[in-house]
Amino acid sequence: MAVEATANGMGAAPPTAAVDWSRLAARARNARRARATVVYAFLIAASVPIILPYFWLVTVAFSAKLGVAETGVLWRSMLILVPAVIALWLAIALTRNRRQMWIAVAAVAVVTTGLFAWLIGPDLWLGNFMFLWTPDFASVVRSRVGEVKGAVDFPNIWNAFGNSILLAGSQTAIVVAVASLAGYYLSRFQFPGRTAMLRSLLVLHAFPVLTLIVPLFLMLYFIGLLDTLLGVILVLVAFELPFAIFIMKGFFDAVPWDVEMSALTDGASRRQAFLRVVLPQVTNGMLAISVFTFIRGWEEYIFVLTFLVRNTNWTMSLYMFYVRDDLMGVDYGVVSAVGVFYLVPSLLLYLAAQRFLMQMSISGVKG
């Protein structure tokens, strides 16, 4: 728009008259500012519906004493948080180098923490996190509102937490190991049926796996793996593999083969070359797949819901689901505290692995 205005201005002016450059520059500047305002207004409006529920979740988890959110606390924390977010954004957008940025961010963080301690501090209430040390927290919550017996028998949260870690962790370990081996072979070796295999991998990647839930249920039942973590782990591994193999193949393709060739001429066998020379070059790919698979395992809901029955086999997702199912409407505070406990590891992993995940999604699109 700014440029258009300039062009029109020049066209309108008679060739002999002097062009008023400063006026044109001012007009262009104003147009640019107006455009930026519209863009930011749109982005802020579009982000509010997303931020608001998360904000609610955290505030309720840390402050609701009577099972419901107290409006005063919500408003006060809003009053701190909104300026804090704007200040944070200004700090990132306006500072010139990394050092200045970190100083500004740290300053904002300190001021915000101070304000929180001053205004919200008295309302801070960690009682909602009692599920961490009271396995039978549901009865405690219910006794507050007069009901005695709940419908769901909750296991210890650390049990569910351990199951989730075990599920996601072993799934990750298997997927990374198997996909690295297969990806390397598909990237470097020629064998009959290689193209067919790659093609079928693509088909399997696009395959609607959720439709296999019925036959898998029957199969696990017949081989006796229903209601065991091992059964779910093996099923999830099989579903993650095609994609993981493809990504690993892409990373292996990118390793220059001169490196490997020189290892071979120095007398290494293919397996030695793979283990000692090529594998260290694709650590980024392995990390990307690990994080991705781990998060998938941590979040998994449908398969664990269908294949796991006993409450000692519950993962965090089932625990969260039943807490919501049982206590929603009774005590929002406890439900959101469990939510925060479940959400934080996921978010931390994403943040830590952002770089690798971006690499993967790009190479995934490119193939």
Add this chain to the structure above:
Amino acid sequence: MPVLASLAHAAAHGSGSMATTAEQAVFERRATRRAVARERMNFLVFLGPAIVLTVLFFIIPVLIDVAVSFTDMGRSLKVTGFTLDQYHKVFAGDRRLPQIIGMTAIYVLGTLSIFNVTFGLILALVTTAISRASGSFFRGVWLLPRMSPSVLYILLWLWVVDPSKMGLLNQILMNGFGVAGPVDLKTQAPVALIIIANGFIGASMGMIIFTSAIRGIPEHLFHAARVDGAGVFAQTWFVTLPALRWPISFVTIYQTLSLLVSFEYILLLTKGGPFYDTTVLALYVYRRAFESGQYGYGAALALFLIVIGVIFALLGWRFFDMQRLLQRPRIEVQ
């Protein structure tokens, strides 16, 4: 290496007699046999685990699905006989199925056209128009739903649309806009609700892919357009969008497939209800099998969905250069 060894051997005994040639032939044959054995071993070591796992938990279930779809297996898991009844039901008998398929079409097309492509594109265009840091900040906000576990994400939605006065939406509507009583979106507008809840997640994938595509457009094209007098909209229309043709069709095909077969968020949010109003085909398979215990019918429906999905995937690949993904390997030394 085996070739080198036999050459060295030939050189050591190279007196030129017939015996050496015969000996050499034996060595060579042995070396070839050893190479073939090693090749087989490599195949087993590298590809074996992947093949075993895939066959056991991917291929065999498909076969079981086909087999079960020809039986009358019910909740008792007993098979009394083979029958074509399930397929008769899929194509003629089940009067609810047309409604379910219509619902699936509305859900997939609605989510795709409003959020996954259009809104994703708008977000990508807008966040690349501002400074890099601010852009990543807002993209980060829109990635939040994708980063949250599904159970938690839907928990937040259930809160937002809670039909009592405690619901976030009701609080905003009643305090901010003076609406008289609490509204219940779960019964009044369930379809819109599942489309929006899925769209908030779906938009982020388009956003990420379009953003990296826009970043890849050479800056001088924009300069040239601006010199020619193009405004913001003309630049977007004539420079940015043509460069996004490939990413847009990729996102469309990929997301059509994943929307078609996923039902996790719907199951958590509305359980397919009220009644069958928000039950899409994939969820219908699940409900038939695990709610009504009709495993045989569920298997037949699943097969039907698999065929639709695979057709979509194959159609999608016609648009892409799939051969590029299958490039030949570069080293063939054993």
